[in-house]
Amino acid sequence: MRRPSTHDAIVVGAGPAGTSLALLLARRGWAVAIVEKKMFPRRKVCGEFISASNLALLxxxxxxxxxxxxxxxxIRRVGFFSGATCIEAPMPGGKYQPPAKEAFGRALGRDMLDFLLLQAARSAGAEIFQPCRAVSIDQDGGMQAVRIQAKDENSGDGTTFLRAPVVVAAHGSWEPGQLPSQLGKVCHPSDLLGFKAHFTGASLAPDLMPxxxxxxxxxxxxxxxxGRLSISCCIRRDMLARLRKTRGSEPDDPRQDGHPSAAGAVFRHLMTSCRGVSDALDGARLDGPWLAAGPIRPGIRACYENDIFRVGNAAGESHPIIAEGISMALQSSWLLATELADAPSDRAGREGTGRRYQAAWRGLFSTRVYAAAALAGMALRPGGAALIGAAVRNFPRALTLGAHMSGKTRAIPGLG
Incomplete structure (x- = not known):
């Protein structure tokens, strides 16, 4: 066992939320440790789009x-693909500083984005513990002790204790675990499971996000x-089980990556259910394996609980139907870093910081979380796709309005 190492803050998870927070704190002179269980670069189940309102933060x-x-x-246009319906409308624009001309978002693979942010955090002075898993968080006087387990056969027993007054959970919400900040494991037929793949040679219009x-x-x-096309989706657990049962004997497609019982079933379902998908992927080639994760856990959670701050999906997440996951991760870290900047480091100070941070989080994100839940509920309801399709056929600008309501044009407080 290695001797305890003391920091000002320990961040568990090196996704966009964790690394951006560590980077912001390190630039302010904090001694920050990042604990990440996977080696980078690595791919993630994620839509990968970042709204233009985040460019000032980047x-x-x-x-x-x-x-x-x-x-x-x-991405200048938003679209709707369902059945034979393919409808497009302008993406809402906005003026963000700097520079003002950049009014539209873009997408970058998580294998590249996460590595970029982690390298920046390392250069700013953050200490990286990778690949290491945080296995416990306990009070240690006025500090907190995080026990981490290294995934390295040459590191002895691989156990290290990190101590800091501030601990931040940035580990997402999809994977259950023993940390007090992690959600318990549940299993329901209505659970949404995530799938993701990259393709090359696709024919989707480059400025369109349907x-x-x-x-x-x-x-x-x-x-x-x-030139990679990123396609991601969520599917109900009971629907996936039905597809695996009824379509398991169909011939394989090389774009299924040899997974006819899971990703392959989802891929075939997409191809047969959305003409826009089959058209875009006609002749395309799978770039890397299909990924799966979940179930997703949309909702608003406590931003500070058990003396642990939460950012990204650990604090709360919208249904990914509005493509705001990375934006919310980055922005939540900005909110917390702003509150932590001059806050006292004792328990009472952390509690006050937690209350202010939670109020700021809900003020910025609650509308898009609720809007996403309403849209997802309608989409998942029997006949919901037809209802939404009829609405956008009669009023295509509803797509633009929906993108606006999802927060894609909302400025980040303190970055104007």
Whole structure:
């Protein structure tokens, strides 16, 4: 066992929320540790789109130029693909500083984005413990002790204790665990399971990001970096079981990556349920394996509980139907970093910081969480796809309005 290491803050999880928070705190002179269980670069089940309102924050993080050099094309149109219906409308624009001309978001693969942010945090002075898993968080006087387990056969027993007054959960919400900040494991037929793949050679218009609605689920497509098309979706557990049972004997498609019972069944379901998907992927090639994760846990949670702060999906998440997951992760970390900047480090100070941070979080995100829940509920309801399709056929600008309500044009407090 290694001797305890003391920091000002310990961040558990190195996704966009965790690394951006660590980066912001390290730039303010904090001694920060990041604990991440996986080696980078690694791919994630994620839609990968970042709204233009985040560009000022990326610049504040000093990764904006690199992000611009690698991200996919500007997304100027939002679409709706369901059955034979393919409808498009303008993406709502906005003026963000700097520079004002960048009014539209773009997509960058999580394998590149997460690595970029982690390297920036390392350069700012954050200490990275990777690959390591946080296995417990306990009070230790006026500090907290985080026990981490290294995934390294050459590190002895691999156990290290980190101590800090501030501990931040940035580990997401999909994976259950023993930490007090992690959600318990549940299993329901209505659970939504996530799937994700990249394709090359797809024919989707480069400035279009369509919403996909199909029986039992929803998803999206966007052109990301290096010509890769990113397609991600959520499907109900009971629908997936039905597809695996009824379609397991159908011939394989090389784009299924050899998983006819799970990802392959979802892929066939998408291809047969959305003409826009089958058209876009006609002749496309799978780039890397299909990924699966979940179930997703949409909802608003406590931003500070058991003396642990939460950011990203650990604090709360919207249904991914509105493609705001990365945006909410980055922005939640900005809110917490702002509150922590001059806060006292004792328990009473942390509690006051937690209350202010939770109020700021809900003020910025609650509307989009509720709007996403309403839209997802309608999409998943029997006949919901037809109802939404009829609405957007008669009023295509409803797609623009929906994108606006999802927060894609809302400025981040303190970055104007």
């Amino acid at each position: 610049d504040r993080l000093e990764v904006g130029d690199t992000w611009r050099a690698n991200a996919g094309p500007e 919403l996909l609605i199909f029986p039992g689920g929803y998803g999206g497509m966007v052109l990301a970096d290096h």
